[in-house]
Amino acid sequence: MKNFQRNRNKRVLAVACAWALALGHGMVQAVPQSTAETRPRINLFPTSVVENLSETSRAAREMENGMYEVVARLEKQKQAYQGTHCDGSDDPGCVQLRKAIRGTYKEMLEVMQAGIPQMRRSLDATADSMGTSLRSEIGRKMTPADVQRILGGRAAGQQGLAASTASSKRQGKLSKMFSRYYELVKRGGKQSDALPVLASQIYLDSMQSLYFLDLIEAEIGSQSTELVLELEWGELTDQITATVTDVKALLWGESDQGQEILEVGLERAAPGDNYSDLLVQ
Amino acid sequence: MTRNRRWMARASVLAAVLATAACSQQPRHDTGYCSLSHTNNVDRLFAEASENLHDSNCHYHFPEYRERLVAAAKGAPGPENEARFAGLLRESIDLGIISKRQGQEVFSQYFDPEFYAVKSEPRSSCSSLKHRDRMQTAMREELAYKREGMLEILDDQARFRQAQRYYSDLNLVFDAVDVACSQEL
Numbered sequence: 352m353k354n355f356q357r358n359r360n361k362r363v364l365a366v367a368c369a370w371a372l373a374l375g376h377g378m379v380q381a382v383p384q385s386t387a388e389t390r391p392r393i394n395l396f397p398t399s400v401v402e403n404l405s406e407t408s409r410a411a412r413e414m415e416n417g418m419y420e421v422v423a424r425l426e427k428q429k430q431a432y433q434g435t436h437c438d439g440s441d442d443p444g445c446v447q448l449r450k451a452i453r454g455t456y457k458e459m460l461e462v463m464q465a466g467i468p469q470m471r472r473s474l475d476a477t478a479d480s481m482g483t484s485l486r487s488e489i490g491r492k493m494t495p496a497d498v499q500r501i502l503g504g505r506a507a508g509q510q511g512l513a514a515s516t517a518s519s520k521r522q523g524k525l526s527k528m529f530s531r532y533y534e535l536v537k538r539g540g541k542q543s544d545a546l547p548v549l550a551s552q553i554y555l556d557s558m559q560s561l562y563f564l565d566l567i568e569a570e571i572g573s574q575s576t577e578l579v580l581e582l583e584w585g586e587l588t589d590q591i592t593a594t595v596t597d598v599k600a601l602l603w604g605e606s607d608q609g610q611e612i613l614e615v616g617l618e619r620a621a622p623g624d625n626y627s628d629l630l631v632q
Numbered sequence: 633m634t635r636n637r638r639w640m641a642r643a644s645v646l647a648a649v650l651a652t653a654a655c656s657q658q659p660r661h662d663t664g665y666c667s668l669s670h671t672n673n674v675d676r677l678f679a680e681a682s683e684n685l686h687d688s689n690c691h692y693h694f695p696e697y698r699e700r701l702v703a704a705a706k707g708a709p710g711p712e713n714e715a716r717f718a719g720l721l722r723e724s725i726d727l728g729i730i731s732k733r734q735g736q737e738v739f740s741q742y743f744d745p746e747f748y749a750v751k752s753e754p755r756s757s758c759s760s761l762k763h764r765d766r767m768q769t770a771m772r773e774e775l776a777y778k779r780e781g782m783l784e785i786l787d788d789q790a791r792f793r794q795a796q797r798y799y800s801d802l803n804l805v806f807d808a809v810d811v812a813c814s815q816e817l
Contacts, residue, residue, distance in 0.1 A: 481812075482811070482812040482815050483812075485808055485809050485812040486758065486809070486812040486813055486815070486816060489757050489805070489809050490756065490757045490758035490761075490809045490812055490813045491756050491757075491758055492756070493756065493757055494753055494754060494755060494756060494757060494760065495750045495753045495757055495760050495761075495767070495802070495806070496750055496751045496752075496753060497757075498750075498757060498802065498805055498806075498809075499746055499747060499750045499751065499798065499802060502798060502801050502802065502805070503746060503798075547801075547805045548801050548804060548805060550808070551804050551805045551807065551808030551809070552804065552808075554808045554811070554812065555804070555807060555808050555811070558811065626714070626718050626739065626743070628722070629718055629721060629722070629735060629736055629739035629740070630736065630739065630740055630744050631736050631740060631748065631751045631752075
């Protein structure tokens with residue numbers, strides 16, 4: 352009977368130890384988790400943003416493909432017109448060239464007009480979702496100091512410092528830019544310190560592209576097909592040049608500085624210093 | 633006669649003692665007492681400043697010392713200047729001349745690539761960015777201090793570039809967050 356009691360006690364003790372161990376293990380696992388939770392967490396790129404970026408890149412590529420040839424033709428015709436001093440001339444060749452330019456310009460507006468709704472939808476969606484992310488994840492949840500901490504990589508365990516892309520001006524080919532953004536966002540987990548910069552660039556670029564779309568759309572609206580066909584080249588020069596400039600700025604940017612975008616977050620910060628007591632953490 | 637002589641001798645000893653005591657009790661904050669010498673030797677200037685600051689009469693000379701030391705350190709730029717300034721600031725904090733926060737502010741403004749003006753903003757980004765102009769002005773002023781501290785005092789171009797990167801990245805993010813927050817209104 353005593354033996355039975357002893358065995359029973361041993362079994363109870365073993366079960367208690369097992370529970371204690373299991374709970375202890377659980378506690379050990381929970382500690383780092385709660386420590387991690389004290390760091391500023393950031394989720395700037397939910398799936399919807401990634402999908403929108405992919406869609407914008409595709410829509411931009413389609414629009415560019417349609418536009419490239421017609422804009423290049425228009426540029427050549429314009430050069431020929433200026434090169435042969437046709438401005439104000441009634442020479443039959445010049446009249447023919449003016450007609451050709453008007454025709455190409457009309458074609459460009461039509462291609463643009465056809466592509467704008469899809470482009471606007473995807474840009475709107477990207478700007479909307481990116482804006483919501485920035486507002487909720489950074490605007491409301493973080494102080495400017497938290498943002499600086501993330502840029503410095505301290506939240507991600509003393510990681511690298513975000514390399515500057517310096518400018519919020521949209522640069523480079525639209526589709527290429529958005530496809531780069533898409534690629535960077537897909538592998539963004541490894542460089543979390545650079546994500547606010549990347550998100551901000553995408554957001555500002557989307558907003559700027561929408562602004563250009565508005566300009567172009569307004570321009571197209573003010574130039575009915577009849578007007579384009581009837582007006583003389585001389586009277587239309589400024590309008591055509593302005594519209595073509597806007598179209599080119601939207602689709603191909605000022606210069607291709609894509610390499611700079613790829614450098615985001617790839618640089619390493621200098622090791623910590625010996626003056627932590629004199630620095631605000 | 634002998635008595636008179638003895639009295640004279642005692643009187644002169646007493647006069648000498650009194651004169652010495654009077655000299656030693658002369659107000660120490662006379663013109664130039666707390667001032668630093670005209671040397672350009674940075675080490676000597678830091679030592680003088682440190683010594684003077686141990687005298688409470690010289691505490692109010694702290695801003696003047698800071699200016700002199702910054703100017704002198706610019707004349708002999710190098711990484712060792714960081715430790716000199718850190719040492720003097722720590723001493724000033726310990727002596728109660730400046731608060732710890734003031735010490736951190738001065739040190740950060742000159743030598744930390746991150747921006748003190750941003751660190752001291754306690755509110756959420758959406759709220760803070762309503763006063764964006766103020767923060768931007770403070771950051772621009774701080775960048776000028778960092779230029780002095782990192783380039784002219786430490787001769788550390790890499791660190792200053794890092795500060796510039798923070799400046800441009802923070803401004804880019806603040807631009808975007810500012811627009812995003814205002815879109816909601």
